[in-house]
Amino acid sequence: MARRPDEEYDYLFKVVLIGDSGVGKSNLLSRFTRNEFCLESKSTIGVEFATRTLQVEGRTVKAQIWDTAGQERYRAITSAYYRGALGALLVYDVTKPTTFDNVSRWLKELRDHADANIVIMMIGNKTDLKHLRAVATEDAQSYAEKEGLSFIETSALEAINVEKAFQTILSEIYRIISKKSLSSGEPAPANIKEGQTIVVGASEASTKKPCCSSS
Amino acid sequence: MKNNTTTNINQHKEEEQHHPKNDPSTVSSIDSRFNQTLKNVQGLLKGRSIPGKVLLTRRAEPLDDPSIQSPTFGRSFSHNDAGSRDHMHESMEEKDQSTSKRNNEGSNMLNSSTSNIENTSKETHKSPMTARATDSTRVTKFTKELSVPTVRLERLRELGWSGVPPYMRPTVWRLLLGYAPPNSDRREGVLRRKRLEYLDCVAQFYDIPDTERSDDEINMLRQIAVDCPRTVPDVTFFQQDQVQKSLERILYTWAIRHPASGYVQGINDLVTPFLVVFLSEYLEGDVDNWSVSNISPEKISDIEADCYWCLSKLLDGMQDHYTFAQPGIQRLVFKLKELVRRIDEPVSRHIEEQGLEFLQFAFRWFNCLLIREIPFHLVTRLWDTYLAEGDALPDFLVYIFASFLLTWSEKLQKLDFQEMVMFLQHLPTQNWAHQELEMVLSRAYMWHSMFNSSPSHLAS
Numbered sequence: 001m002a003r004r005p006d007e008e009y010d011y012l013f014k015v016v017l018i019g020d021s022g023v024g025k026s027n028l029l030s031r032f033t034r035n036e037f038c039l040e041s042k043s044t045i046g047v048e049f050a051t052r053t054l055q056v057e058g059r060t061v062k063a064q065i066w067d068t069a070g071q072e073r074y075r076a077i078t079s080a081y082y083r084g085a086l087g088a089l090l091v092y093d094v095t096k097p098t099t100f101d102n103v104s105r106w107l108k109e110l111r112d113h114a115d116a117n118i119v120i121m122m123i124g125n126k127t128d129l130k131h132l133r134a135v136a137t138e139d140a141q142s143y144a145e146k147e148g149l150s151f152i153e154t155s156a157l158e159a160i161n162v163e164k165a166f167q168t169i170l171s172e173i174y175r176i177i178s179k180k181s182l183s184s185g186e187p188a189p190a191n192i193k194e195g196q197t198i199v200v201g202a203s204e205a206s207t208k209k210p211c212c213s214s215s
Numbered sequence: 216m217k218n219n220t221t222t223n224i225n226q227h228k229e230e231e232q233h234h235p236k237n238d239p240s241t242v243s244s245i246d247s248r249f250n251q252t253l254k255n256v257q258g259l260l261k262g263r264s265i266p267g268k269v270l271l272t273r274r275a276e277p278l279d280d281p282s283i284q285s286p287t288f289g290r291s292f293s294h295n296d297a298g299s300r301d302h303m304h305e306s307m308e309e310k311d312q313s314t315s316k317r318n319n320e321g322s323n324m325l326n327s328s329t330s331n332i333e334n335t336s337k338e339t340h341k342s343p344m345t346a347r348a349t350d351s352t353r354v355t356k357f358t359k360e361l362s363v364p365t366v367r368l369e370r371l372r373e374l375g376w377s378g379v380p381p382y383m384r385p386t387v388w389r390l391l392l393g394y395a396p397p398n399s400d401r402r403e404g405v406l407r408r409k410r411l412e413y414l415d416c417v418a419q420f421y422d423i424p425d426t427e428r429s430d431d432e433i434n435m436l437r438q439i440a441v442d443c444p445r446t447v448p449d450v451t452f453f454q455q456d457q458v459q460k461s462l463e464r465i466l467y468t469w470a471i472r473h474p475a476s477g478y479v480q481g482i483n484d485l486v487t488p489f490l491v492v493f494l495s496e497y498l499e500g501d502v503d504n505w506s507v508s509n510i511s512p513e514k515i516s517d518i519e520a521d522c523y524w525c526l527s528k529l530l531d532g533m534q535d536h537y538t539f540a541q542p543g544i545q546r547l548v549f550k551l552k553e554l555v556r557r558i559d560e561p562v563s564r565h566i567e568e569q570g571l572e573f574l575q576f577a578f579r580w581f582n583c584l585l586i587r588e589i590p591f592h593l594v595t596r597l598w599d600t601y602l603a604e605g606d607a608l609p610d611f612l613v614y615i616f617a618s619f620l621l622t623w624s625e626k627l628q629k630l631d632f633q634e635m636v637m638f639l640q641h642l643p644t645q646n647w648a649h650q651e652l653e654m655v656l657s658r659a660y661m662w663h664s665m666f667n668s669s670p671s672h673l674a675s
Contacts, residue, residue, distance in 0.1 A: 021480065022441040040448035042587065043441075043480045046578040049636045064633070071438060071480045076540035077578065098437075 009053055009062040013173050014084055015166075016114075018106050019091035020099040021070030024125040027156040028091065029067045032166050037157055044069045046077050056170045063170055075109060082114035086173045087121070089165065092140075094124045094153065095132040100140065107147060119176065121150040121169045128155040354380050357387070366390055366397040376603040378596055384492045389521065391602040392528040406521075413468070413520035420471045421464050432471065435478050439466045446483045450502060450591050453487065457507045461515060462486055465523045473530070476537035481582040485529065488586070488598045489522040502592075529602075533609055536581065543609070544581040548573050550613045551620075558617060558662060562624045569632040576639035580616050588619070589644050593652050600656055610667070614659040622655060 017025040026044050030036045033050040048067045053060060066085070068078035082088070090106050092099040103122060110118060122144050124135060137153060144151035150168060154161040357380060360371055371390060379387045389395035394409070395402050425433055443459040443466070452458065465486055470478035491502055497514060498505045507515065530536075535543035552573040556563040566573075579587055584601065586594055604611045620627075623642070630638055644651070 021438055038448075040445050040454070042445050042448060043483075045481045045582050045587070047575065048640055049575075049633075051633055051637075069480060073477075073479050073537070073539070073541075077574070 007053075007062075008060060010059040011056075011174065011177065012062045012064060013086050013170060015063055015065045015087040015089060015169065015173075016082055016085045017065060017067045017089045017091065018078075018109070019070060019089075019123075020093070020096075020102050020106075023070065023091045023093040023096070023099050024156050025070065025089075025091050026067050028089070028123070028125060028154065028162055028165075029065055031156045031159055031162045033065070035159070037159070039157075043071075046074060047081050052166075054167075054170070056167065057174050059174065061170055061174065063166065079109060079113040082110060082118075085114055085118060086177070087119040087169045088114060089121050089123055089169060090149070091123045091125050092135070093126050094135045094140075095126055095129045097134045100124070100135045103143070117176070119150075119169055119172045121152065121165065121172075122147075123165055124151075124153040125156060127153045127160065128158045353377075354383075357383050361386060361390075364399055366399070368397055372603040372605060375599050377599075379599045381495065381595070384595060384599070385496050385521075388489075388492060388525060388598075388602055391605065392525050394521070394524045394528055409524055410517050410520040413523050414516060416468045416472065416523075417464055417519075421467050431477075435470055436463075436467055438480070439463055439470070439478050439483070442466075442480055442483045447487050447586075447591055450487075452491075452502050452505050455507060457515070458490070461490070461507075461519050461522075465519055465526065468523060469526055469530075473527075475534065476530075479537040479541075479582075481579070482526075482530070482537065484583045484586045486522055486526055487591075488594050489525045490518070492595055493518045493521045493525075532606055536609075541582070544578060545574070547581050547609060547613055548577045550610075551577055551616055554613055554617045554662075554666065555620060557666065559621050559624055562621065562627050565628045566635070569630075569635060571632055571635050575636060577616060577620075580619070581612065584612070585616070585619065588642055589652065590647055593647060593649065596649060596652060597656075611659070611663060614663040614667075615655060618655045618659040618662065621658075622651075 017029055019025055021043065026041050026048065027037050029048075029050055030038065030041075033052040044067055046069055049065070050067070051062055051064045053062045055061070066081045068074070068081060088110055090103060090110075092103055094100075107120070110120065122140065124137070124140050127133070140153075141151055150172065152161055152165045152168065154165055156162055353374070356374055360366060360374060361383065368390065371387065375387055375391055386395070389406075390397060394406075396405050425436075428436070440463060443462045444454070446459075446462060447453045453462075462483065466478055466483055469482070470476075494505065494507065494510075497510050497518075498507075510518075533543055535541070537543075552563075555566075555573075585597060589597065600615075601608055601612075620639075623638070626638070627635060
């Protein structure tokens with residue numbers, strides 16, 4: 001993949017956004033990458049994509065985020081994008097209990113299709129709708145602990161905790177990657193700078209070995 | 216060489232005027248010239264302009280977006296006449312053209328001084344962008360075609376392919392989709408029966424308590440309810456409660472009656488052109504100012520029924536586009552990739568080298584039939600061509616989308632993987648007028664004529 005000389009970063013991390021339809025995945029993404037929010041945004045068809053480069057633990061990280069359609073019918077299409085992802089943001093809507101109940105189904109999706117070491121963060125979105133809240137923070141917290149997930153509540157509309165959510169998952173990915181490269185003797189992640197292939201989207205079918213995939 | 220080329224193209228055009236594209240004689244003559252024409256297309260794409268008559272120069276206003284003023288695009292205008300049926304024909308014989316408001320603002324028109332005032336006043340308030348569809352001769356042809364006891368659908372397809380005058384759209388679309396029968400004696404009766412049948416369906420499936428629905432049905436209804444408020448949200452008309460309720464009834468009833476696919480996100484988009492067209496029989500002016508509150512419930516129900524049946528007819532031809540894993544769409548995306556490779560090798564190679572999969576951008580195009588990619592006011596014109604294609608639509612979509620994609624051939628070759636994904640997700644079509652769309656369609660038609668009759672050229 002061609003790299004522009006003016007685009008410097010130490011790491012490129014692929015992250016997927018998953019969760020039921022209408023929980024606010026696309027708005028979390030647009031809030032994080034463009035600082036925008038759209039009350040009536042269109043449903044995502046298939047997969048959409050955005051990036052943002054930011055500092056994580058003193059390193060420049062380019063986050064490449066794949067936003068997926070929430071409807072079950074699209075899983076055959078979207079699950080292809082899980083491979084090579086280092087992180088997954090699993091979103092539910094704090095005002096819609098069914099979207100929280102379905103978190104377990106999404107976890108199964110990840111287990112079936114994503115790399116085993118993928119970092120998963122559960123996000124309860126739409127905390128701005130206080131009077132409509134139907135999923136208690138404590139319930140979600142204990143579920144997250146039980147499943148070994150990080151957890152945070154956000155409001156994409158009010159821009160609360162969105163930055164923190166992405167920062168947290170990217171830091172976690174960074175720690176795992178840097179630890180792994182020390183212990184396994186694999187090429188140091190800094191080599192990414194030299195233009196090695198990083199798995200993104202469908203190029204994952206290529207035979208080149210990804211250098212910062214968790215697999 | 217170049218002159219020969221021109222002659223060939225003109226001959227080719229003339230034949231296309233008089234033969235529907237499946238006519239064997241057309242096919243054989245195209246076959247014999249295939250290599251020549253292929254070179255023409257390649258030349259066209261590489262920037263070697265083929266001299267030809269510039270017949271369609273009714274350009275609206277200066278385009279704001281630099282990317283659609285790319286050399287490819289400008290050049291392509293000279294070929295606007297080469298593709299679609301009737302284009303050249305119409306442009307040559309019609310001196311008396313009604314022109315729309317928007318065109319009057321333009322500087323580069325053919326016949327602004329002889330505009331047909333009557334037609335103009337009738338048309339502009341409904342669709343200020345439509346140019347050719349309002350040409351008086353075309354209107355006459357449509358009127359004539361629609362007034363016969365049994366409409367000749369093939370003829371109507373040929374006419375409709377190049378755009379239907381807005382106020383005739385409801386009638387023409389019903390006919391083209393096979394919802395209204397060609398026989399005018401039977402038409403009213405059939406529509407009445409179908410509309411009642413829809414009412415029954417709504418009563419039977421939609422107007423029931425949730426306790427009578429299965430879990431899957433409840434889920435589906437919930438999904439539809441999530442999607443209705445975010446259907447074409449940039450057109451405020453669709454934000455009206457009553458409109459969203461209609462949308463919900465149509466979608467749910469359709470989904471229940473088509474269990475193999477059920478509701479799939481994006482089908483909500485596909486109802487909107489029908490809603491706008493069938494409502495246009497009752498509402499005037501700009502869509503954004505429409506209000507359905509003054510339309511009687513009976514009429515709303517008729518409109519819904521028409522939308523429901525037309526959606527059904529449209530999707531009958533693409534059943535496997537929305538079933539599990541959407542194999543129909545995957546197949547067409549593959550065909551699109553192959554066609555683009557045939558037509559524009561450099562851009563195809565670039566896309567491949569960058570690791571961009573066609574599925575990553577073209578999936579949505581097929582799933583929503585391009586509604587998401589162009590301004591909404593152009594969608595009905597695009598659908599005139601879709602519906603005129605009839606059963607051949609799925610395959611023709613491949614040509615339209617190839618043509619659409621290659622509008623930005625040069626631009627794409629300058630982008631890396633990420634830039635391409637982002638660019639293709641938000642294509643700069645906001646300022647598109649009819650001309651840009653006509654260009655896409657004309658080129659699609661031209662390529663279809665050349666490639667489709669020579670399938671071996673598409674084999675890998």
